[in-house]
Structure formats: C-alpha cells, structure tokens
Amino acid sequence: MLTGDFRGIVVGYTPPNATDDHDGTFAATCSPASGSQFPSDVRRWSARLRMRRANHAVDSSFEVFVELDVAMALTALENDIDASSVDKGLRKLLTAKIDLIRAATANTCTKVDGFLKQVDEKGGKEGLTAAQSATWRSWANAISGALGC
Numbered sequence: 001m002l003t004g005d006f007r008g009i010v011v012g013y014t015p016p017n018a019t020d021d022h023d024g025t026f027a028a029t030c031s032p033a034s035g036s037q038f039p040s041d042v043r044r045w046s047a048r049l050r051m052r053r054a055n056h057a058v059d060s061s062f063e064v065f066v067e068l069d070v071a072m073a074l075t076a077l078e079n080d081i082d083a084s085s086v087d088k089g090l091r092k093l094l095t096a097k098i099d100l101i102r103a104a105t106a107n108t109c110t111k112v113d114g115f116l117k118q119v120d121e122k123g124g125k126e127g128l129t130a131a132q133s134a135t136w137r138s139w140a141n142a143i144s145g146a147l148g149c
Helices: 070-083 088-103 108-122 130-147
Strands: 009-011 017-020 024-027 029-031 036-038 042-050 057-065
Touching: 070 088, 070 130, 088 108, 108 130
Parallel strands: none
Antiparallel strands: 009 036, 017 024, 029 042, 042 057
C-alpha cells in the first residue's frame, strides 16, 4: 500500500476463521486489529487462534507493506504548510525548499537537511508553532528515510 502520510495508513482486513470439531467456527484475534494505523514499513503481524475446549493455540502471521510515497508526502507537506497560519515569508521559504527537494537529482538528503534546519531555526518564530514544527520535522524525517538518507 502506498501512502503520502508519514504516520502510515489505516488498514482494514477480515481476520481469518478457524473451524474444529468441538468449537465450530471462530475468528482469530489479530494484532494490530483491523482498522488500526499501520506504520510506513514492513512488519510481520500476528493472528492467534485458540480453541476453547482443548485450549490449544495456533499462531499465524501476516505481512503488511506500507510504503511512503515521497511525491505524495511532499505534496501533503506542502498543502499542510500552505494551509497553516505561518508567516507568509516563512511559508514561501519552506515551499521553495520543498521545490528544491522535488527537483533535485543529486544531494537530495542535503536539501531535506536544509529544510529541517530551517524549521528548527524558525520554531516558535514567525508564526511557526512547536506542534507545526514537530509535524513538519516528522514529514521531513519520513521523506529522508524513504530516500535512504
């Protein structure tokens, strides 16, 4: 699954069922549950089937691959910045940094680092709140990770 959200994506699925001669059909208990937020990475998740009468457990697992789409993430970050109440000059500067990240074919990690430094420098100034700064740092760090910086 592709997402442009650094936090991951909500994944819905139907838990597997099991049937035995004594207990009939019942659903597995899976973790995380369907409808949970799955982070942007590959992880092995578990499902557990426990038969009530014999109290035997059968463990199973499944993989969910959630990939951060860098282009989508940059667009989402840019939209978040544009919608913010941050000073117009800072918004323009940060948007220009995003354009540099998009356009760069070399030194991309350096450009992401420049964006992070600018956000750190301006945190609490020019209308940039601590919450916005933290969110935008998370976006940039996820983008940096997806790029392999």
